[in-house]
Amino acid sequence: MPLSSQSSASTVAERLADIVGERHVLSRPSELLVYNSDGLPGYRRQPKLAVFPGTREETIAVVQLLAAEGLSFVPRGAGTGLSGGALADDIVVIGVHRLKQIISLDIENRRATVEPGVVNLRLNKFVAPHGLLYAPDPSSEAACTIGGNVAENAGGPHCLKYGVTLNHVLAITVVLPSGDVVELGSRTGERDGYDLRGAFIGSEGCFGLALDVTVKLTQRPQAVRTVLADFMSIDAAARVTSSIISSGIVPAALEFMDGPTIRVVESSIYAAGYPKDAEAILLIELDGLEAGVVADLEVVRQICLDGGARNVKVARDDAERLKLWQGRKKAFGAMGRLAPHLIVQDAVIPRTRLSEILAAIHAISEKYDVLVCNVFHAGDGNLHPNIAYSADDPDESERVHKAMTEIMRACIDVGGSITGEHGVGLDKMGYMESIFSEPSLNAMCELRGVFDPDHRSNPGKVVPIHSCKEWHSVTSARTREQALAGAHAATGEPPPLAAKPAHPSAQ
């Protein structure tokens, strides 16, 4: 019963509607339009159906139905991802946004169990009155879901000190693509055996769907200080970043914005009071015990001044602090002012190489005559070069993609990674072979095969399918959805960025 035929799609839609109710199944192309991209608008894929279960039981029943029918699906949180990871190419989207219960909160043991559709910031607001916080804070925190955070192993500015999602998730109840339900990790303690929870985190929807997630909560720090240091040279700011890191102080966050980004933010509604004439600013946050923060603040201030900072300002109060952060967190949004499309990278480099890589990025942007805005987690070496462009202009698109490919190459060449927090998705799949050998990619495929033997959960993402030795040879004719490869009517689709183009059946 190929889903590609209209009649079977409507039968499946009816059966899904029997589970979740008619209003929670979408099948008309016009209704599905909103699900045809994620936060990276350059990629578009039209789903066949979208289903939105409202309870755990409904979710399991939906997955079981799809399993019985041999149909592929893509789990989707809020769709704020930046890798094209939540796109469904003529298959079913399972949206989790209705699964938004905070199931339990254990204040004394500092943990909470939540459904996957709970929005990150909502969880934080919920636990704040108890002096607690959930540390991973992606810039999309106001919209993104915990389920999506787990799938992507999401980070955020404060991950510099507190760690990423994988360091804060204790247990996950998962419905596997087969419809079986398993508990990974332990809600109550540590356990032995394989760290399947660790394997699931960051699996980008390819290993199944989380039904609930138990997270560790962190005590709110006694004191927080946010510092704004501005520089008349990018290089000086990069060197100061490296100096702060090598001083051994671990700031809660250490963020970098270059001149073009500052000016975009300052002319938007998110204006934070950054000096518009600066070539770079660092936003440095220190937290912990008051006395310790005060001592570290002095060291950081001195490093900034010695490194050529023009001004080093400490936010006077919470309002000023939040304003400084607002500008940073909404910077991607502000770039919408520049052009209709945005491409953003997520490479990570060794922190001592920041200065040379930023210089390389600058040279590449001049070579291809594109405007690169750099706003990123400098303390982690996690770069986010952004290029705003119009995908409708083929010449500009080509220059943008060439520039991005060269930037990525430069980052890989200094021993970096292709993605620090956004995930591989569709966007970076072509680069996987640049950093992983064939056996490594095959091992990842095999691991996926344990969770999802038929590769029905988020097919065609993360690992290029031609890297999956056994699966590819045995099942090349099996999954009908893959036969639809190339059928996507994307507008402004970026060309393959990789040195090696992805295998056709991987799309």
Added chain:
Amino acid sequence: MSTETIVAAIHESITSRAPLRISGRSNWLSAGRPVKAQKALSLREDAGVVGYVSGDLTLTVRAGTTLAEIERVTGEHDQWLPLDPFGSSDGTIGATIATASAGPLATSFGLPRDLLLGLEFVNGRGEVVRGGGKVVKNVAGFDLSRLLTGSWGTLGVITEVSLRLYARPKVDRSFIITLGPDERATAALIRAIAASPLAPFSLELVNGNAARRLALGDKPQCIVRLGGNSAVVDVQLKALSQLARSEEVDQSIWTKFRELDRDANSVIRISSLPTRFLGTAAGIVADSPPDVVISINPQRGVMRLATLGTRESSSTGSAEDSVPTELLEAGKDSHTSLIFEKLPEDVWPVVSPSVVADSLSRGVRKVFDPYNILNPGILGD
């Protein structure tokens, strides 16, 4: 020795159908279930620093590098790998990651999985596989690094690891608080510490037997390690003095601490919600069997019990004799997990035949070690 040597050993093992007993420096072969192996494969010779840029606070080493060597190399730059698993610093980093072994510093710096950036391993087909990377943040590909951590060599022979380092704290001091017989007072002290500004690097409760082994007398003790810049430590010291009378001890206490279960014939960890077992734990510390050495990390919710060699060996006694009854009871509680590190050989099938019997774990094992040659049986079948 190199990755190629390991690859050759694995190919040889596949051909001759001779399973391997994989180890670091073979210091801890008594841990884990009995291994049905015919040949030893030690990583002892595969040691050394591959890459260390102190400014990046990252380190890549071969798996056979000892923790002592890592301490020495990073110490030259005033940095450290804050990982202090039980055993001696003669143990290797490969074995530490493979067994996910952690010590008191895990309270503040996390478990091995939290400090690991990436690794290289050779799977059971003799293929060289890499997971993760060498930078501090990385989500490229499925997480093979976490999967291998704690897999006890059964999914691959770890040959190289990349780790996150920290700057050595400017101040690093340790204090003891002598605990009385009243378990409620102990539980109250731990609660008070949790509610105070204290954020100890390490916090461990030890019973009288353990205290004796640490040369701290024979009364139960609470050992607190405070570190950071001097302002941070001063503030915490002040807070500590308001809670209890404490006495400073030499930092070498932690070296002795790591050797607490030397010559134990069984080592068991109990893990649960910190609050759930706090009362019990305090009671156990106050009143424990004469030959059991106990340390408790109340903030992690982990209690570690070592039964010393003086107890009747299991060849003459039953499993129940070797494992304190209160532990077996605790294990029946669904909120508590028992993690067995070391037991007399014949006790394993009774108390913990396998921790990898679920279908996902079996599936993982099958794809990474299809010929069943890597430490077979150490985690059970």
